[in-house]
Amino acid sequence: MEITMYMYLIPSLIMFCCGVYGFITRKNMIAILISLELMLNAVDINFVVFNRFLFPGQMEGMIFTLFAIAIAAAETALAIAIIINIFRVVKNLDIRDITKMKF
């Protein structure tokens, strides 16, 4: 039995779709952020797998994943700072209650 490219892409596809499901159904802001991390991670896996299987001599996918990880870390830190600030004001993290900046 050989390990083909499908067998890496399909777990990553399932991971991405779990992220979509969580992003739509969750109410807590941190839970939404966790779903977002799942989606980012699935995309990272895809980059690495395409790099490894189709262009093993180059390393563009790997470098791109490195930068994506760095940007994801920055984004998460900032998002959590914003969430904690919102919690200080509203005492709640339910996205249905945070509508003050809406028109």
Added chain:
Amino acid sequence: MESVGNIVIYFIIAIAIIVFSVLTVTSRRILRSATYLLFVLFATAGLYFQLGYEFLGAVQIAVYAGGILVLFVFAILLTSKPAAEAERLTTKKRWLGLTAAILGALVCGYALLSSSIFCGKTIDSVLNVDMQTIGHALMGTEKYQYLLPFEAVSILLLACIIGGVVVARKR
């Protein structure tokens, strides 16, 4: 032909990824869902190791599991009681989410399975990405070298540090 150990490791990683990502979005206690996310990230790091990208797997463990997950756990413990459960989903919302996820999976899965030109490929060469190559690729200015994005990311991280302090400080 792959070795048996490789295939066994692959199946462990793939099943861990699938099971724990489903648990991450369905668990109603948020601290548990963060823990399941940790397992997903570890399985992803294992996948990188298995593909031969040791540096990437180490970065994944250090940055994601060591940095982001700690941030998540701190934020969860600061903002909610650990034993608090999320309320049950309304059926409308759940159906909306399920429809979006399954439709997306079907479309992408169909696109994957119908384009069988390259997706059935197997690994046919040994990979050796050593630290020296990565360092040269990150620190050079020629073709296939990435000094400019590297510096841009460093400025982004600086901006992120300042932004985080400004946003979260006490007024």
